[in-house]
Amino acid sequence: MVAFVHDAxxxxxxxxxxxxxxxxxxxxxxxxxxxxxxxxxxFGGVTLAHPxxxxxxxxSRLDELDAGVTYLIRNLRTVVLSGTGFARFRYVNSAHxxxxxxxxxxxxxVADWWLG
Numbered sequence: 708m709v710a711f712v713h714d715a716x717x718x719x720x721x722x723x724x725x726x727x728x729x730x731x732x733x734x735x736x737x738x739x740x741x742x743x744x745x746x747x748x749x750f751g752g753v754t755l756a757h758p759x760x761x762x763x764x765x766x767s768r769l770d771e772l773d774a775g776v777t778y779l780i781r782n783l784r785t786v787v788l789s790g791t792g793f794a795r796f797r798y799v800n801s802a803h804x805x806x807x808x809x810x811x812x813x814x815x816x817v818a819d820w821w822l823g
Contacts (some may be wrong), residue, residue: 708743708813715745716817731756731822732764747822750788752780755820759801773797774807787814787821794823 715738719727730736731745738745739758747755752769754760773779774797786792791814798810814823 708811711738711740711743712745712813712815712823714738715822716815719817719822728756732758732761734758745822747817747820748780748784749820750784752784756822774799783812783814783823784821787816787823791815 715727715731718730718738722730728747731738731747733739734744744758746757748768749755752767754763754766754768757763768780769778769784771779773782776797779796779798782796783794786794794812794814796810796812797807799805800808800810812823814821
């Protein structure tokens with residue numbers, strides 16, 4: 708997972724920001740493989756790219772709870788503000804009948820935004 712996410716900042720640095728987000732949104736791109744995909748947020752919690760939930764792009768998720776328990780994006784952002792690392796959370800998986808499932812995310816900072 709770490710290697711998968713590490714390739715995304717290189718893409719962002721080699722391309723314009725908009726092109727990098729388009730690559731992250733493309734399910735045929737190398738940044739989308741089975742259960743692994745790259746998502747991007749700014750530090751205000753606004754979704755910049757999410758290949759599975761495109762309707763979230765441009766919306767703030769800072770106050771959203773994961774399965775009604777903890778602040779999902781705030782927790783991921785806390786990890787990335789400390790550097791890089793893993794965060795565990797619960798998430799509704801649309802690929803599995805909207806079941807709430809445990810997930811692990813790895814996050815990394817890229818300039819004034821971050822990805823996981």
